[in-house]
Amino acid sequence: MSQPTKRDRILDAAEALFAERGYDGVTLRQIASEAGVDVALASYHFGKKLDLFNAVFERRAEALNRSRLEALRNVQRESAPAFPTVEQIIEAFLRPLELTQENADPGWRHYLALIAYVNNSTYWGKQMMSKLFDDLVQEFIAALRGALPGASDENLYWCYHNLSGALTLTFAQTERIDTLSKGKCLSSDFQAAYDHMIPFVAAGFRQVCQKN
């Protein structure tokens, strides 16, 4: 278990800072300072500021997609030859994210907050999210199509949109729910968030997609 390289420290610092303040709210000097390296080293390793931003965003995407796809394949295998239920599919979409909580590495938390920033950004949202996550999302939509026979694409995609919004607001950990609920709910409690989100979203999908 060796020290992370300077290159990794730059990525970690950039991840945390971009997640909190957004792309434009952070300077390369802040990132370098946080990482304990010289300003120019970021340029040396990653080129332009935008390239560093993309590198941060892409770093954990593959691992995230892999664990989610694996979770989906698992429930599909378990339920075969029948299709998995809506709950099982949503569960497979969300539960792998809990690893980010138990894991000692706080970088995952920052990464999820960064996804929240990007997903809800008029400017970044479309291109960055689609490029990294649409293939995986289509896998889950396909699975949901199996669990909800006769559902129209339009209904499925709007339902996924609702799921995506609820999920990424959770990622952002704004602590607004802490205030609103007078401490009864904590935005740091992903476990509670998912426990409530899974039945909520599953019921929503059923209601909208099983109108027949």
Add this chain to the structure above:
Amino acid sequence: MSQPTKRDRILDAAEALFAERGYDGVTLRQIASEAGVDVALASYHFGKKLDLFNAVFERRAEALNRSRLEALRNVQRESAPAFPTVEQIIEAFLRPLELTQENADPGWRHYLALIAYVNNSTYWGKQMMSKLFDDLVQEFIAALRGALPGASDENLYWCYHNLSGALTLTFAQTERIDTLSKGKCLSSDFQAAYDHMIPFVAAGFRQVCQKN
């Protein structure tokens, strides 16, 4: 129907630009240029950049809260002495936002995108959203408590959290769903978004809050 004042043009330009690029992604010079005024005029009217940001965010909040509260009072009056249903309450929360679509003023659209930016921001989210919208949200939660007897606060607030996330992602109009659905859904189509969101969210509330 006279021309808007320069002061209003600054607010309009700031609203549009902040919504698209966030607080740090916009310069006062861009705002002034977009508004067709001198840079210093923004400082003259609003003081610091942060004060302008707050002025933009607060400008339409009261009108928005008022129309939503009015819609809530209407369904409460219509259903009295019984409580309005979950659907009616969610409807009252969402439908007033459609005005922003029919309305010729594109500023409302930008304003909603700005709410999306703020609500999902780790940095801005808590304070700015709570200050302007928590009182209204508590009114709606109280109404939902009537429609869902026995629901715990914890369940109600997490359900509202899911609603809030789905709604603000819609506000952001990122066009991601356009790509994902291959054009079958359009993020500019608020009407379709709400048509799918209302039954989705209402079913979610019932599922989570009526477990008994």
Add this chain to the structure above:
DNA sequence: GTCTATACCGTGATAGAC
């Protein structure tokens, strides 16, 4: 009171020297 022109000075990203 409303508005413009301009100046100030810190800070930013980036390139090039070492």
Add this chain to the structure above:
DNA sequence: GTCTATCACGGTATAGAC
């Protein structure tokens, strides 16, 4: 890999025109 220089751009203050 690191240090330094460059040069444009940022927010903001001020002076004065209308």
